Amino acid sequence: MAAVIGGIQAIALIDVQDLTAAGRFDSQERALRHCERLENGDIFLLKQSPLLPPERECAFLFKVRQTDSRYHKNIAYRPSQDRLTGFSGSGTDAGRLQRVLRAHSQRAQQLVTKLFAPYAQLWQCDLTSFRPVEEGGRQLPLKARNDLLHIDSFPTRPTNGNRILRVFTNINPTRSRVWLTGETFEVQAKRMATAAGLSDFATQACSPWHHLRRRLTRMANSIGIPLREGSPYDRFMHKFHHYLKANRDFQEHGPKWQCEFPPGSSWIVFTDAVPHAVLSGQFALEQTFIVPRAALLVPDKAPVHILEELCGTSLTP
Numbered sequence: 572m573a574a575v576i577g578g579i580q581a582i583a584l585i586d587v588q589d590l591t592a593a594g595r596f597d598s599q600e601r602a603l604r605h606c607e608r609l610e611n612g613d614i615f616l617l618k619q620s621p622l623l624p625p626e627r628e629c630a631f632l633f634k635v636r637q638t639d640s641r642y643h644k645n646i647a648y649r650p651s652q653d654r655l656t657g658f659s660g661s662g663t664d665a666g667r668l669q670r671v672l673r674a675h676s677q678r679a680q681q682l683v684t685k686l687f688a689p690y691a692q693l694w695q696c697d698l699t700s701f702r703p704v705e706e707g708g709r710q711l712p713l714k715a716r717n718d719l720l721h722i723d724s725f726p727t728r729p730t731n732g733n734r735i736l737r738v739f740t741n742i743n744p745t746r747s748r749v750w751l752t753g754e755t756f757e758v759q760a761k762r763m764a765t766a767a768g769l770s771d772f773a774t775q776a777c778s779p780w781h782h783l784r785r786r787l788t789r790m791a792n793s794i795g796i797p798l799r800e801g802s803p804y805d806r807f808m809h810k811f812h813h814y815l816k817a818n819r820d821f822q823e824h825g826p827k828w829q830c831e832f833p834p835g836s837s838w839i840v841f842t843d844a845v846p847h848a849v850l851s852g853q854f855a856l857e858q859t860f861i862v863p864r865a866a867l868l869v870p871d872k873a874p875v876h877i878l879e880e881l882c883g884t885s886l887t888p
């Protein structure tokens with residue numbers, strides 16, 4: 572459970588080695604506890620990550636540069652299609668980069684299966700990314716800035732209330748990756764969801780037009796037209812992502828804590844509920860998983876549940 576410091580709920584950083592060494596639970600019990608803590612907003616840290624690529628592959632990654640970093644925030648690999656985006660180097664380098672990211676994705680899947688077994692049969696393996704750009708002083712438009720506290724929401728990949736689990740690995744050999752974290756989504760939503768316009772999305776969810784659009788999308792999908800219809804939940808989460816970044820009072824005066832992720836470490840977190848910002852760091856790998864609501868052990872802590880309780884209506888199909 573996120574730690575309470577001076578009446579404020581801080582995000583706890585759990586050292587996985589400590590937990591596994593405790594030996595208090597059998598492995599099934601331990602995996603359940605891991606999932607519960609993760610869903611409550613804790614961050615799992617592996618100081619000596621088993622996900623680090625071999626040395627020669629890291630040396631290769633340090634030389635990789637992405638295409639226009641204002642357009643592509645990262646280099647992305649889509650495991651389900653075995654496809655790379657955001658890189659325009661030579662064909663030989665693209666092939667090698669694809670192999671390195673594919674191997675990273677497979678290692679991350681094995682690790683998460685071991686640590687969070689209750690999710691393993693149900694999750695969807697989403698994008699893998701490589702982040703070669705120094706985050707300190709990076710120039711990006713406000714909504715794309717990584718150095719402002721935010722929760723994650725994917726505009727092009729609606730989750731319909733399923734959760735976003737991410738595994739980050741700092742492959743930088745000498746420098747930590749430095750984050751800020753804030754109080755959990757539950758705290759932020761109770762404080763700011765109304766001001767961010769939650770009731771408009773609740774109204775949309777109840778409108779006949781919304782149900783008609785969903786029916787048309789399903790019909791299009793059934794005849795092979797790949798339309799995607801984000802739920803009112805997805806649309807609100809995306810708006811809330813922007814709202815938090817633009818809210819100066821929240822950014823400047825809200826409680827926040829600095830976390831340093833050392834060279835060679837990995838950390839695992841539900842980024843749809845843990846506000847985070849990247850202050851500095853260069854060279855990180857990341858693997859995203861979508862964990863369905865049906866797999867959750869603490870469904871009350873899912874952002875969709877918190878929002879539906881606040882507005883009194885269902886925001887997803």
Ligand SMILES: [Fe+2]
Binds near residue numbers: 721842847
């Ligand atoms: Fe993020």
